[in-house]
Amino acid sequence: MTILKGNPVRGRLNAVVLRGLDNYGGRLLGPRKRELFADLPPTVVEIGPGTGANLRFYKPGTRLVAIEPNPYMHGPLMAEARRRDIDVELRAEGAERMDFPDGSVDAVVSTLVLCSVPDPVAAIREIGRILRPGGRLVFVEHVRAGDHAGYAAVQRLVARPWRWLFEGCDVGRDTETMLRACGFELEVERYRMSSVLLPINPQIAGVARR
Numbered sequence: 001m002t003i004l005k006g007n008p009v010r011g012r013l014n015a016v017v018l019r020g021l022d023n024y025g026g027r028l029l030g031p032r033k034r035e036l037f038a039d040l041p042p043t044v045v046e047i048g049p050g051t052g053a054n055l056r057f058y059k060p061g062t063r064l065v066a067i068e069p070n071p072y073m074h075g076p077l078m079a080e081a082r083r084r085d086i087d088v089e090l091r092a093e094g095a096e097r098m099d100f101p102d103g104s105v106d107a108v109v110s111t112l113v114l115c116s117v118p119d120p121v122a123a124i125r126e127i128g129r130i131l132r133p134g135g136r137l138v139f140v141e142h143v144r145a146g147d148h149a150g151y152a153a154v155q156r157l158v159a160r161p162w163r164w165l166f167e168g169c170d171v172g173r174d175t176e177t178m179l180r181a182c183g184f185e186l187e188v189e190r191y192r193m194s195s196v197l198l199p200i201n202p203q204i205a206g207v208a209r210r
């Protein structure tokens, strides 16, 4: 299914902003990603890869099936793939319905995406459907601040404009609870980034298996 989503102005703006943040994000999240991505298989499905922030952490020669509905991300993503020697098959579709047989995928990667997918429960179920038994979802996601009053106040303040500007990004999602409710077992680290990007704190990172 092809879903070319998005507003032409905000879609382009998001691609420019993301590209601009890829190096900064790489420095902030690099150590975690290096550890989480270390033993990924030769073929990986990544949902919402954006402009390719994760490609530097894959082994050169990796085959990446990229599920990216925003067409303005595609050019920078493919340029980054050439730079990093990643063999990308690009699919302009949403993670809620992916064209893979049941139980056919070894590993799915999602970083800062389940906040933006319009129907995160459908996407998580779909990931569960396509993963083979023993396969894994590797994730890094920002989540609802919960009992941290400072971050919770920031999230409440920015929630609406943030969602509008960043094409649906919801700073208040409880992604850990959604993953567990969809039947995944998690190895999860909960942390706060030391960053000016206050609304996208706290975060969770880890591996989810069914």
Ligand SMILES: C[S@@+](CC[C@H](N)C(=O)[O-])C[C@H]1O[C@@H](n2cnc3c(N)ncnc32)[C@H](O)[C@@H]1O
Pocket: 018, 025, 047, 048, 049, 050, 051, 052, 053, 054, 067, 068, 069, 070, 073, 093, 094, 095, 096, 110, 111, 112, 113, 116, 117, 118, 169
């Ligand atoms: C905040 S960006 C994160 C990009 C990248 N993963 C990173 O870590 O920098 C969110 C990404 O999710 C994508 N996205 C939005 N809705 C989606 C959906 N339904 N399925 C897959 N990706 C989606 C957006 O187009 C965007 O590329």
